[in-house]
Amino acid sequence: MIQKRSIGTCVVLTIITCGIYGIFWFISITDDMRAVSGDTRLSGGTCFLLTLITCGIYGFYWAYLMGKASMQAKAKYNMPAEDNSILYLILQLFGLGIVNYCLMQNDLNTMADKNNNTMPGITA
Helix, strand or coil: CEECCCHHHHHHHHHHCCCHHHHHHHHHHHHHHHHHHCCCCCCHHHHHHHHHHCCCHHHHHHHHHHHHHHHHHHHHCCCCCCCCHHHHHHHHHCCCHHHHHHHHHHHHHHHHHHHCCCCCCEEC
């Protein structure tokens, strides 16, 4: 089930927990995007582990994949779809991964609002 999350709360929790909540958020966003896009390359735990093992290098590829998956999910459900994969990649390169999390969560929240339980697996 996709859960709508408050972006502000997620950012504050990530800061307060020194990034521990950010790990949970990373995994949740990835799994939620997989559910709405159907992209089987995305698995929250696997993506986190690969990012950890490669000292962050896989994170750049992950950001790019998430942009493509978001576009695919929006197109699948007849929403205006823009390709943010390059934006996500650039933000990741500049160390602004948390901004990526916010943008991705906003996309997921928008999909949940727009479809209001008509999308399989999404709850508003």
